[in-house]
Amino acid sequence: xxxVVAYKWAPNxxxxxxxxxxxxxxxxxxxxISEYDPVAxxxxxxxxxxxxxxxxGLTAGPKSVDASMARKAALSRGFDRAVIVADDALEGAxxxxxxxxxxxxVRHIGEVNLVITGDSSVDVGARMVPVVLxxxxxxxxxxxxxxxxxxxxxxxxxxxxxxxxxVLEISGPAVLAxxxxxxxxxxxxxxxxxxxxxxPVETLEVTALDVPAGGTTVSVTHTSRPDLKARxxxxxxxxxxxxxxxxxxxxxxxxxxx
Amino acid sequence: MSTWIVVAGDPxxxxxxxxxxxxxxxxxxxxxxxxxxxxxxxxGGVDRVVWLGDPGQAPVEAYASAVxxxxxxxxxxxxxxxxxxxxxxxxxxxxxxxAAVLTEASSVSAEGDGxxxxxxxxxxxxxxxxxxxxxxxxxxDGGPVPAASGAAPVEEVTASPLGITVVETNASSFEQVDLxxxxxxxxxxxxxxxQGDLAMIEALAEASKAELGCSRPVAEGLxxxxxxxYIGVSGxxxxxxxxxxxxxxxxxxxxxxVRGAKTIVAINSDPNALVFKEADYGLVGDLYQxxxxxxxxxx
Numbered sequence: 384x385x386x387v388v389a390y391k392w393a394p395n396x397x398x399x400x401x402x403x404x405x406x407x408x409x410x411x412x413x414x415x416i417s418e419y420d421p422v423a424x425x426x427x428x429x430x431x432x433x434x435x436x437x438x439x440g441l442t443a444g445p446k447s448v449d450a451s452m453a454r455k456a457a458l459s460r461g462f463d464r465a466v467i468v469a470d471d472a473l474e475g476a477x478x479x480x481x482x483x484x485x486x487x488x489v490r491h492i493g494e495v496n497l498v499i500t501g502d503s504s505v506d507v508g509a510r511m512v513p514v515v516l517x518x519x520x521x522x523x524x525x526x527x528x529x530x531x532x533x534x535x536x537x538x539x540x541x542x543x544x545x546x547x548x549x550v551l552e553i554s555g556p557a558v559l560a561x562x563x564x565x566x567x568x569x570x571x572x573x574x575x576x577x578x579x580x581x582x583p584v585e586t587l588e589v590t591a592l593d594v595p596a597g598g599t600t601v602s603v604t605h606t607s608r609p610d611l612k613a614r615x616x617x618x619x620x621x622x623x624x625x626x627x628x629x630x631x632x633x634x635x636x637x638x639x640x641x
Numbered sequence: 642m643s644t645w646i647v648v649a650g651d652p653x654x655x656x657x658x659x660x661x662x663x664x665x666x667x668x669x670x671x672x673x674x675x676x677x678x679x680x681x682x683x684x685g686g687v688d689r690v691v692w693l694g695d696p697g698q699a700p701v702e703a704y705a706s707a708v709x710x711x712x713x714x715x716x717x718x719x720x721x722x723x724x725x726x727x728x729x730x731x732x733x734x735x736x737x738x739x740a741a742v743l744t745e746a747s748s749v750s751a752e753g754d755g756x757x758x759x760x761x762x763x764x765x766x767x768x769x770x771x772x773x774x775x776x777x778x779x780x781x782d783g784g785p786v787p788a789a790s791g792a793a794p795v796e797e798v799t800a801s802p803l804g805i806t807v808v809e810t811n812a813s814s815f816e817q818v819d820l821x822x823x824x825x826x827x828x829x830x831x832x833x834x835x836q837g838d839l840a841m842i843e844a845l846a847e848a849s850k851a852e853l854g855c856s857r858p859v860a861e862g863l864x865x866x867x868x869x870x871y872i873g874v875s876g877x878x879x880x881x882x883x884x885x886x887x888x889x890x891x892x893x894x895x896x897x898x899v900r901g902a903k904t905i906v907a908i909n910s911d912p913n914a915l916v917f918k919e920a921d922y923g924l925v926g927d928l929y930q931x932x933x934x935x936x937x938x939x940x
Contacts, residue, residue: 396764397893405767478742479735479778486736503875508764509744510875511780514732518709523702523803524729539808543868544725547812551700554804563875564861599741599775606769609761611900614921621926628931628938631906631922638921640883640904641849641939 384436384533386427387498389485389516390457391417392448393506405606414447416456419501421568423561426531427499428461428569434533439492443468443484444476449586458579459571465582466492470589478511480597485512486519487592497538498558502526510560517558525551526560642666642751645712645719647734649701649726650674652681656784657720662686664718664751671711673704673730683795685787693800700807701726705733707800712737717776718749718756722783731778740776749779764874765897815867818852825851825883828872828899831858832888832909832928836865842887845932848939851885856895872898888928891916908932 394412401407427438440462442448449469458465468488473481489495498520503510510526517524529548530541538553543562571579617634621627635641644661648654648670661668669689672679679692691711693704708730712719719740721731735742746760747768755774762769820826827846833839839853846853853870860871872879873895880901887908889895896919899905907920908928917923924931 396766399763399766401767405769407763407767479739482732482736483739506763508874509742509780510728511732511735511742511744514705514729515736515742516732517729518705518733518736521706523805524705524732525700525702525805526725526729544810545869546817547810549700549807549811550809552806552808557805562861563857564864595739597739597741597775599739599773599777601741601743601777602772604757604770604772605759606767609765609768609900611919612903614905614919616917616920616923618917618923618925621924621931624926624930624934625937627924627926628934631924631935632938634922635883635904635906638904 384431384434384496385439385492385494386431386436387439387441387489387492387495388420388423388427388462389441389498389500389512390420390424391504392442392444392453392457393417393504395505401608403608405608414453416460417501418505419503419561419563421460422563422565423499423501424460424462425566425568426528426561429566430531430533437463439463440465441485441488441492443473443481443488445469445471445474454584455576455579458582458584459575461569462582465584466587467584468587468589468592472589477601478509479515482512482515483519483594483597484589484592485516487594488587489520491587491592496556500558500560502560502563513558513560520556520558522556522558523553524558524560527562528559529562529565531559643717644668645717645734646670646687647708647712647719647721647727647730648672648674648678648682649724649730650678650696651722651724651727651783652678652685652786653783654682654722655685655787656782657722658686658787659784660749660781661718661720664749664756666717671708673701673708679795681786683793684789684791686790687793689793690795692795692797694797696802698806699802700805702729703802703805704800705729706803709733709737711798714738719776719778721778721780723780724783727783728780731780735778738776738778740778741773742778742780743771743773744780746779746781764893766893813867817867818869820852820854820870820872820877820879823852823879823881825849826854826872826879826881827851827885827887828854828856828889829859829887830856830889830895833859836863839865841929841932845885845887845936845939848936849883849885851883854879856889874898886916886920887932889916890914891919
């Protein structure tokens with residue numbers, strides 16, 4: 384079984400700063416394997432080990448996604464090999480463009496049975512790349528996946544739904560987005576990091592792939608900081624918890640919220 | 642301009658209908674789900690419904706390609722609610738049209754042949770306004786079920802589903818809750834040391850007539866509460882009159898979910914916790930002392 388994990392090398396918005404003009408400054412935010420992607424890698428690794436398959440890491444982005452540190456961070460987490468589409472033309476690429484490039488890379492890899500992704504990327508968090516990727520491939524997409532196995536030639540997928548869980552059977556290839564708590568990812572040790580340097584990596588530019596042209600232009604006309612409510616930031620002394628509680632209840636009552 | 646709305650079995654699309662109507666032109670809904678859902682939407686203010694049939698044993702996701710076929714090459718905007726099934730249908734349409742995907746939009750308007758969209762980006766740290774020319778897929782808050790206001794024709798099309806079936810559905814052991822409707826919410830975070838201590842937090846919620854919510858790890862890592870109680874960037878976004886953030890550090894991923902609250906009270910042992918910057922009232926101290934005292938004071 385050939386399993387691709389589409390992962391992202393991205394910074395955390397928690398470490399970015401936003402200017403008064405709403406422009407996001409990422410210069411102090413270090414990139415890493417996107418927060419939830421290790422869960423997807425772990426699910427894929429366990430499935431491959433159970434079925435005698437192969438796990439291929441796939442990412443697309445500007446050249447920085449192919450830096451030595453980025454490669455090792457990815458390959459030390461359980462991939463057998465990686466395909467990296469590293470092209471500065473992808474700087475600031477939107478969801479659809481990124482998904483189209485990933486889909487083209489999946490076709491380039493060939494005979495892929497399953498694509499697994501994380502729940503959402505840490506920097507954009509739209510949860511749309513997996514579903515657009517599935518659309519590009521014409522495969523079914525399933526999110527919130529908590530477990531996956533192969534039984535009688537079918538993919539058996541468990542997922543969370545509103546108010547419960549569901550078991551699905553899928554007959555062909557599919558794109559699955561792992562729930563954030565689907566598995567506890569292994570932490571790479573020194574041996575994994577050393578081995579990562581020896582794993583095969585295929586680096587591609589976008590032009591090497593058959594990517595359909597996008598027909599939409601999106602131009603930013605204005606940026607701003609979110610209009611946050613002004614908060615009172617009134618601190619209540621808690622030396623005496625009972626007195627603090629009484630003071631808070633009084634304050635909430637006079638503010639009309641109790 | 643012609644606007645499409647994709648619907649994955651849940652007729653709560655009032656906000657989408659309103660947005661589509663404001664763009665002008667014809668509004669068509671592509672509906673996967675029981676006939677009753679198609680009828681509710683046909684009565685809810687659209688011009689036309691394309692019904693792809695009752696999925697039966699297939700999940701709505703099985704109809705993603707069929708929905709993309711139905712929408713076809715119809716330019717303009719395609720709208721979908723921010724729910725898992727709806728996102729899958731919208732993703733397939735976006736792929737077919739090579740349409741730009743924009744999420745978290747707070748306002749959408751037509752300008753010339755294009756659209757002007759204002760939205761939150763990067764997990765809520767900034768907002769941008771963009772001009773869009775060409776096909777676009779918009780993910781919006783679904784809003785309520787639209788009120789009956791007309792009777793659009795329902796056109797049934799035969800759709801062939803992708804090879805995916807539901808073999809088992811199990812109800813969650815957690816009681817379901819709709820936090821978005823709660824006037825008061827007590828949110829609990831990693832400051833709570835043990836699952837058994839939830840009783841103390843539930844007592845506070847009861848005394849303050851609040852629903853219980855939590856940060857992500859409490860629902861998704863520790864599994865102490867149901868997922869529908871998780872408040873944050875990928876969970877519930879709430880706007881109650883009063884929010885108690887108890888043992889919550891105030892990471893961005895959580896706070897974007899509660900910024901609509903009228904009043905925020907923060908209780909945390911760390912005086913430098915980020916949560917105090919976004920609170921109206923801050924209490925620095927041990928929640929195990931403050932929460933029972935507060936519960937008592939509220940009685």
